Amino acid sequence: MTDIPLIRLADVSKVYHLEAGDFTALNHVSLDIMEGEFVALMGPSGSGKSTMMNQLGILDIPTTGELYISGRNVAKMTNLERTHMRRDAIGYIFQNFYLIPLLSAYENVEYPLILKYKKRDTTGKAAAVLKSVGFDEQMSSHRPTQLSGGQQQRVAVARALVNDPKILLCDEPTGNLDRKTGYQIMDILSGLHKEGKTVILVTHDPKIAEYAYRTIQLEDGRIVES
Amino acid sequence: MRDIFFDLSVRSVRLNFMRSILASIGIVIGVVAISTMGMLGTNMQLETKDQLSAGANTIVITPDVVRMGPPESSTTSSSSSSTVITKAQLSKIKLAAGSNASAIIPIYSTNTEFTLSSTPGRGTIYGIDPDYITKFLTIENGTNIVGANDALVGSTIATNFDLKIGSRIKVGSSTSGSRTEVRIVGILKERGMAADSVSTDNAIIVSDDWYTNQYGGKDEYPQVNVIVKNIDTITDVEEAIDAKLNTNEKTPVIRIRDASSMLSNITSTLSTMTTFILAIGGISLLVAATSIFNVMMMSVNERVQEIGILLSIGTETGEIRRMFLYEAFILGIIGAVVGGIGSLVIGYSVVSYMIGTTDYFFQPDSIVYIPAGMLIGIVVCIISGLYPAWHASNMNPIDALRSE
Helix, strand or coil: CCCCCCCEEEEEEEEECCCEEEEEEEEEEEEEEEEEEEEEEEECCCCCCCHHHHHCCCCCCCCCEEEEEEEEEECCCCHHHHHHHHHHHHEEEECCCCCCCCCCHHHHHHHHHHHCCCCCCCCHHHHHHHCCCCCHHHHCCCCCHCCCHHHHHHHHHHHHCCCCCCEEEEECCCCCCHHHHCCCCCCHHHHHHHHHEEEECCCCCCHHCCCCEEEEEECCCEEEEE | CCCCCHHHHHHHHHCCCCHHHHHHHHHHHHHHHHHHHHHHHHHHHHHHHHHHHHCCCCCEEEECCCCCEEEEEEEEHHHCCCEEEHHHHHHHHHHHHHHHEEEEEEEEEEEEEECCEEEEEEEEEEEEEEEHHHHCEEEEEECCCCCCCEEECCCHHHCCCCCCCCCEEECCCCCCCEEEEEEEEEEEEECCCCCCCCCCEEEEEEHHHHHHHHHHHCCECEEEEEEEEEEEHHHHHHHHHHHCCCCCCCCCCCEEEEEEHHHHHHHHHHHHHHHHHHHHHHHHHHHHHHHHHHHHHHHHHCCCHHHHHHHHCCCCCCHHHHHHHHHHHHHHHHHHHHHHHHHHHHHHHHEEEEEECCCCCHHHHHHHHHHHHHHHHHHHHHHHHHHHHHHHCCCCCCCCCCCC
């Protein structure tokens, strides 16, 4: 680990230009997240959590201010560089799983490997990662619609992990799961944190937030507690 | 192993099988239309060319008898033009053509009635020096004219009247008393529409001596054919003859034409026709393109969230474009393959029905329309998929993810 923060937001604002007028979703936010941290991002609806996650996932760039990931200013990267960073450095876990419906469970996990190496996986890595998150091997040829919510989220976690990213962005990962399955997923994430991953978790649920070692409270686009 | 984006496209087509097939039918129709129309036109051209090219090295010289001017000018021109080519003019032609000509063939001809064992018929009778006959006509059966009363007949007459070597024909009107009989010594090969204006299929060929004995007009030829040694010199020879005989530009005495100008006229007319009917086929492909575009846009719009997922986890925009172009390509391939098979069957039937022969169907110039039509079908599909693919790859991943 180095002293340089893995993620640095320096006076970041995000303003959406809507018909009704400008809407400031993030208002001069500054924040450092070090490698290996487990951070929970909390706040009421409309507080800017999703906008923050979009920034951290470099799906979007700040209107003003600067965002650095692994020391690189994302606003100065090309579209292709940002795409490659999303592919290689960041793993996404969504509330709605967002698996690719036309691919099997196995292929969903294999997909990021194909994106990275431009060929089908012959190393067995996809299968190994799928197994490591406790996914039943016999169901790996099933399509997402044939899987339960918990199984889908395990596939999604495996997909997020397969390219060995430094950062795991988890947007309400338990939001669509029953309590028991939710905790199982959180145990997996907790284990990954212990293995050295930087985990950033958005949640409404204080119980789930307790897994994190640091909680950031957002309100009206500002950090009120960190 | 296959490209995952190709797999995704195949699965998308399979998922919307009915819709995809219906869109492909448009391409099938387009490919069949283009290929069939193209083959029809080409077969027509090939057949005509084949029939005409027999006399491609021949210059046809006829008296310039058509006068379409005001009456006062016709009096002046009548002095310089006549309805036949005279002996003097023939000598001039021989002089002008010189060593470039392999044969200069004066041809007598007229229409006549004839009777074959009391069945009357009508056709052309040609009087040609027997030595020249074999220079441009092919005797399929029998021999050339030797005796004074020997004659050759064209294939149509031979078939219609069931003529054999040795059959006899009475030439002349059945009411006329002075009818002479000729004996068939040979039957000519089918010639079709000949470029050298000697259409023998429905004709009787006799020696020039027999002809002038029967009809008179010795050394007054309605037509002289010059066969050149080298086809490349045909224009030079024509110019030389023109310069020698048509000394007065305003009142030319002879008319000179050759198969190449006739051939190029007919070919250009036919190729205009081919282009026109191809354009009709093209319209059907345009309609097909619209339906492919529509299906591709539907596919993109139904998969917005999926595109959002793909983009957010690091899929390059080029890879998204490729996925949708593959889909268009698959629709094109389905349409093109079915269309290609359809073109073979339908094209063959149409050509057989419309032209009456499929001799030219499998010639490269004709059959090439099938792969060409298929290729055009695929290209049209890919072009139709360009905008939808571009649209998909340029989506904002955040907005795309949010859409349900």
